[in-house]
Amino acid sequence: xxxxxxxxxxxxxxxxxxxxxxxxxxxxxxxxxxxxxxxxxxxxxxxxxxxxxxxxxxxxxxxxxxxxxxxxxxxxxxxxxxxxxxxxxxxxxxxxxxxxxxxxxxxxxxxxxxxxxxxxxxxxxxxxxxxxxxxxxxxxxxxxxxxxxxxxxxxxxxxxxxxxxxxxxxxxxxxxxxxxxxxxxxxxxxx
Amino acid sequence: xxxxxxxxxxxxxxxxxxxxxxxxxxxxxxxxxxxxxxxxxxxxxxxxxxxxxxxxxxxxxxxxxxxxxxxxxxxxxxxxxxxxxxxxxxxxxxxxxxxxxxxxxxxxxxxxxxxxxxxxxxxxxxxxxxxxxxxxxxxxxxxxxxxxxxxxxxxxxxxxxxxxxxxxxxxxxxxxxxxxxxxxxxxxxxxxxxxxxxxxxxxxxxxxxxxxxxxxxxxxxxxxxxxxxxxxxxxxxxxxxxxxxxxxxxxxxxx
Numbered sequence: 001x002x003x004x005x006x007x008x009x010x011x012x013x014x015x016x017x018x019x020x021x022x023x024x025x026x027x028x029x030x031x032x033x034x035x036x037x038x039x040x041x042x043x044x045x046x047x048x049x050x051x052x053x054x055x056x057x058x059x060x061x062x063x064x065x066x067x068x069x070x071x072x073x074x075x076x077x078x079x080x081x082x083x084x085x086x087x088x089x090x091x092x093x094x095x096x097x098x099x100x101x102x103x104x105x106x107x108x109x110x111x112x113x114x115x116x117x118x119x120x121x122x123x124x125x126x127x128x129x130x131x132x133x134x135x136x137x138x139x140x141x142x143x144x145x146x147x148x149x150x151x152x153x154x155x156x157x158x159x160x161x162x163x164x165x166x167x168x169x170x171x172x173x174x175x176x177x178x179x180x181x182x183x184x185x186x187x188x189x190x191x
Numbered sequence: 192x193x194x195x196x197x198x199x200x201x202x203x204x205x206x207x208x209x210x211x212x213x214x215x216x217x218x219x220x221x222x223x224x225x226x227x228x229x230x231x232x233x234x235x236x237x238x239x240x241x242x243x244x245x246x247x248x249x250x251x252x253x254x255x256x257x258x259x260x261x262x263x264x265x266x267x268x269x270x271x272x273x274x275x276x277x278x279x280x281x282x283x284x285x286x287x288x289x290x291x292x293x294x295x296x297x298x299x300x301x302x303x304x305x306x307x308x309x310x311x312x313x314x315x316x317x318x319x320x321x322x323x324x325x326x327x328x329x330x331x332x333x334x335x336x337x338x339x340x341x342x343x344x345x346x347x348x349x350x351x352x353x354x355x356x357x358x359x360x361x362x363x364x365x366x367x368x369x370x371x372x373x374x375x376x377x378x379x380x381x382x383x384x385x386x387x388x389x390x391x392x393x394x395x396x397x398x399x400x401x402x403x404x405x406x407x408x409x410x411x412x413x414x415x416x417x418x419x420x421x422x423x424x425x426x427x428x429x430x431x432x433x434x435x436x437x438x439x440x441x442x443x444x445x446x
Contacts, residue, residue: 104402107435111423115425115427118429139439140439
């Protein structure tokens, strides 16, 4: 039942927020896939949002596999994958995944998000950053703050939702400060 | 030479259609400007130029690409398949590609180095073509290759002045592609090109902690205020996209 409640909690809390919101989602590792399900299946699909999922934590194919198990249609879900290339992953590339060579290429992440959103200007979007912790492994705080500031403001001006994942186990004071600076709301998952 | 001014004194703009560049230039390139697109190989010069022409043609402006180094059929095979490209533009004559070596042949220019008369003949022929075809956007790719055949700095100056003056008077906005080595200082092979151009847009590669980023910077543009900051560039099927270069205290190299 715990797993179901995380899924429901995520979708309910997101539904309560207006468009253009930037949300810091603080979660524990064991809540990870339930949070993704709540966010994509229960929130984004119901609101008919285009989803741009930036992953620097695990390869996009792992998330796609999980979505397929949950029978979530991929039509409006796109990935900006910043980790597969650096891992020298041999996995086949899904047609909805765009590769960024490394999580240090923050400008290229912004460019790929921009590219994907431009393809569907008429649709509102949810952009997920998974996660600030893994981006912080590869980037210093100054450049990461600058990146988040520009990206979030750009997405806000488009009316898109931004969700920034932060794994509670790996949070530092600097990460918490950064999240406070760029986000409108913090969702801290119970459980 | 400005072609038209708005009531508020602002020069009329040639909206490139590349949103980020128009944004940086506060509305586009002042119409009639001759702009040097300068950069080393693989930095996106040709893609920017082709998008500039296609966007112009879509907008009803006759656009011409003069290719010096690469036959246009080969060039078109390798160009990004832009989503917005419509091959009817070429069939309608809105978007034209011409190999300059064919023009040399027609003009009887067979020597490797052009004398003053041949240089002037070439400039006048291009200007005549622009007038005849009512071209509003012109790309010369590359001016460096043309200058290689002109050789003498004085003659290069004469060629560029002659061409620039005529094209500006006709309201034709021109991009001159300048090939430079990444290690080179300045924005052109002879230095004359950047001095005479109304604008200079520089593309480059920036290495940051082992990552290679494509960059773009507008260092000069007469007739408008503009940002001189460096941007990171991506060449996509939706066109050229730019985002600001993140500083973050970690930038070590120039572009």
